[in-house]
Amino acid sequence: MMGHVVSQRDSRFKKLGKEDLDYFKSVLSESRVLVSKEMGGNADPTELDTFNTDWLSKYVGHSQVVLFPTSAQEVSKVLKYCNENTIAVCVQGGNTGLVGGSVPVFDEVVLSLSKMDKVRSLDKDSGALVCDAGCILESLDDYVGEFGFTMPIDLGAKGSCHIGGNVSTNAGGIRYLRYGSLHGSVLGLEVVLPDGTIINNLSTLRKDSTGYDIKQLFVGAEGTIGVVTGVSIATARRPTSVNVAVLGVNSYQDVKNTYIQSRKDLCEILSAFEFWDARCMDTVLTGFNTSNPLSGDYPFYVLIETSGSNDEHDEAVEKTMENGLVQDGTLAQGKTQISKMWSLREGIPTVLAQTGATYKYDISIPINQLYDIVHDTEVRLENAGIYKKDAAPSENYPVKSVNGYGHIGDGNLHLNIVADKFDDKITDLLEPFVYEWVENVAGSVSAEHGLGIMKPECLKYTKNDQIVSVMRNIKNMFDPNGIMNPYKYLPENK
Template sequence: MARIFQKAIQLKSTLRYTQVSSTHRLALTNSPFTIATSHFYPSRCNTRNLTTKNAEGPKSSPPERLPFTRVTKEDLDFFRSILPGRTITDPDLLESSNVDWLKSVRGSSEVLLRPQTTAEVSQILRYCNSRNLAVNPQGGNTGLVGGSVPVYDEIILSTALMNKVLSFDHVSGIVTCQAGCVLESLSQYLEERDYIMPLDLGAKGSCHIGGNVATNAGGLRLLRYGSLRGTVLGLEVVFADGRVLDCLATLRKDNTGYDLKQLFIGSEGTLGVITAVSVLCPRKPKSVNVVFLGCGTFENLLKTFQLCRGMLGEILSAFEFLDSECMRLLNTHLKLSNPISDCPFYIVIETAGSDPNHDSEKLHNFLDEAMNAALVTDGTVATEESKIKALWSMRERVTEALTHDGFTYKYDISLPVELIYRLVLDMRQHLGDRARSVVGYGHVGDGNLHLNITSPAKDPALLAAIEPFVYEWTAQRRGSISAEHGLGLKKRNYIYYSKSSQAVTLMGDIKHMLDPKGILNPYKTLPDHLT
C-alpha cells in the first residue's frame, strides 16, 4: 500500500503523507474548502397521502390500551408447565426487556417467556391467541423506533435462547440458524469457515438475526450485498394461532408461487414470529482496506462517491459519511481522536476483494484521482484489522456518542442521494437554538440519512417543531420516512407520508388475515385506525 503515495507525491497539488505501521496518511494542503451555503427551504407540505381517520392528524404518542386479556395465575401455570425455569416474572429481571435501547419507551410487562424451540413458540402463541393475550416478540432489543418493547402489559416472547446454527453448506455458503443467533456470533462462526454475513451493523454484538430480518435491517454492507430481501432465502415463521409456516428454503432460485417470506421481512413481528432463517453468505474477502477521508463540501463528497463507484467497482463494499458535528460528539463524549485533520465531512470507504495486489492498485488509482481533482482534503488508509476497526469505530459509535449528548430524536430517512444532507441544513435553520445538536450521518451508497437531534431533556415543544416537519420535507421529495429501522411505535401514524392509503389498507387486510385478534406486537407499524 505504501506505493500508493509514490505517484501521488508527484501531483501538482502539495501532498503530504505519513505512514505508521499499516495505516497510511494522505492530505492536500492549502485547500480552501468551505461548507456549501446554498439552502433549499420548502414550503409546508400538504401531503397527498395523509388520509387517516384520525381527525387530529398523526400522533407518535401511545394509543389507548386495546381490550386484551390480562395475565392470570392460570396463564402463568400453563407457561411454567411448558417453559420450566424459563418463565420470568421477577420485576428486576424484566426491567431491561421492558425498556428500549434508547430508554425512550417503557412497557409494563410482567411476564417474559424464553422458548428454545419452534414447537414451544407454537404452543405459546396458540395458547395466547385462544386467551386473547397480547404478545411482544423480542430479539436483541436494539431497535430505535420503539418496536421491540411492550407498550403496556404485553407478554414478552424472547428469542434469546433460540441461538443454534442448524446447518451450513460449505459449497453454496448458505447458513440456516435459529432466530436468536447474535449477529456477531454468527459472523464469527462463518468467518471460521471462510465466509461472512452479508449484513454488518453497529449493534452486531447484541442484535439477533431474527430481529434483523423482522426489521429488514440495512447496515454497512448493503451497497455491496444488497438488502436482506435478497440474501434471505427462507424463513420459518409461527403465526398468531400457533401454525408453523415452513418456508425455510435453501435454493437460490425458486419461482414456485408467491414469495411468502417477503411478507415477514420488515413486518416487525406483527404478522408472525420468525423462528429460523436461511441466509446466502458471500466468501470471506482475502483483501480488506478501509479509507477515512475528509471533504470540504458535501458536493465534493458526492463527487467522490461517484468517482469511487466508477473506479473501485466490484471491490467497493461500503461508502459511509458523517459530518463534523458527529466528530465533535465522538471526541467530546467517547474521547475518540480524529484520525485526520478537521473537515466539514468525513467518508469511510471499505474495499473487499480476492487479490490484494489488484485491490491495492485500484485503490491507489482512485486516491490518486480524488486528490488530483481536489475532492478530498485529508485522509488515512488502514489494512491491519486493529486499524480497520479503529477507523470503523468513527462511524459505528456515533449512535453511542449521541446517547451521552442528551435526549435524542432519531430519524432514519431515505432520499435521492443528492438531497440527503439538505435535510440536515434545513432542520438546523428550522430549529435554530432550540436543539443542542443536529447531526447527519449514514449510508451514501443507498441514500440513507440518519438525522439525529439532541436536547438536554425530553422536550415536547422541540418534538412538535421536528414533527411533522421532517416527514413533510421527506414526502415532498418522494423519500421514505423509514429507510431501515422500521416504523415501530414511534412512526406508525406517519406511514401515509410514504405509502398510499390503498397500500396501507392492504397492509391492514394482510394483518387481519394472519392475526385476526391483533395479538402480535400490537400498537406497532400500522396506524392506530387500522388496529
C-alpha cells in the same frame, strides 16, 4: 409525547392471571418464565426493566412477564394459547431496535427469542446457513468465518442484535451497498403464526420460482404477523483483501461527487461508502477519547471500504484519495486500524445517545439533496430559539446538536437531533416537519429501522392509502385477533 402516542390499553386484551402463568410454565418450565413480584413471581425489577425499555430509553412498557421459548414447537403452543385467550404479545430479539417496536407498550407478554440461539446447518459448498432466529449476528459471522464465509449484513449493533430481529426489521447496515437487501439474501424462514401453525420454509435454494414468496412478507414485518423462529440465509465468501480509508472533504457536494467517482473507479470492489459530518466526528472523538486519524479537521468525513480477493486494491483506494475532491485521506494499515476507522463511524449512535436524548430520523432521500434536510432542521430549530449552531459552552440551549451521517451509497441519511431531554415542544417542531420534507422529495420515512411504535402515523408520507389498506388486510389475515405487537406498525384504523 414523542410523536405517536397510544394513551389507552386495548381492553380486548386479557389481563394475565395465575392460570395463564401456570400454562406458560407447563410449556416452558418454571425457569423460562420471568414473572414480576407483583404477579407472584420473583423477577428482579431491574431484570424486567431491561425487557421493558428500548435501546434509546425513549419507550418504556409495563410488561410483567417474559417468556423464553427454546423451540418453534414451544413458540407454537404459547402463541396458540395467547391467540385463543386474546393475550397480547410483544416479540423481542436483541432489543436494539430504534423505533420502539421491541418493547411492550402496556402489559403485553414479552416473547424473547434469546434462548433460541443454535446454528442448525451450514452448507460448506453454497454457504447457505440455517440457524435459530435468536442467534446473535456477530456470533454467526464468527461461526461462518471459520469456513471462509461472511454474513451478508453487518451493523453497529451486531454484538447484541439477533438475526431474527434483523430479518423482522429488514435491517440495512453497512454491507447493504455490496450484498443488497435481506429480501435477496434470506433464502427461507421458519415462522410461527398466531394460531400456532408452524410454517417451515427453511429452503436453502438460491432459486425457487414456485408461486407467492410467503417468506418475504415476514422480512420487515416487525413481529406483527408471526414469530420468526428459524432463518436460512445466503452467506458470502469472506473477502481476503479488505482496505479501508477515511477521507476529509469540504462540502456535502464533494461527499456526493466522491461517491460517484468512487463507484466509477472502484466498481465491483467498492463494498462500503459511509459519511458523517464534523459534529458527529467531534462527538465520537471526544466520546472515545481518541484523535482524528486525519491531520486536520474537515466539515465532512467519508469511510470507504474495498474488498475482494486481490491485495493490490489498496492502490485503487489511494487513487480515489487523490481525486481532487478529497482534502486529506488515510489508508488503514492492518486490521487494528481498519477496526478503529470503522469504530469512528459505527460508534456514532452510541456516543450521541450518551450525550443526551436522541431524536432519530432514518430517512431515504435522493442523494443530491441528502444533506439539505440537516441544514433546514438547524434553521428551523434556530428560528424557534431552542438551538444555536456552534453555541459557546456557556450558552445553554435545549437542543444540543443536529447531526447527519449515514449510508450514502444507499441514499440513507441518519438525521439525529440531540436534546437535553425528550420534550413535546421539540417533537412538535420536528414532526411532521421532517416527514413532510421527506415526502416532498419522494423519499422514505424509514429507510432501514422500520416503523415500530414511532412511525405508524407517518406511514402515509411514504405509502399511499391503497398500499396501507393491503398491509392492513395482510395483518388481519395472519392475526385476526390483533395480538401480535399491537399498537405498532399500522396507523390507527379511524
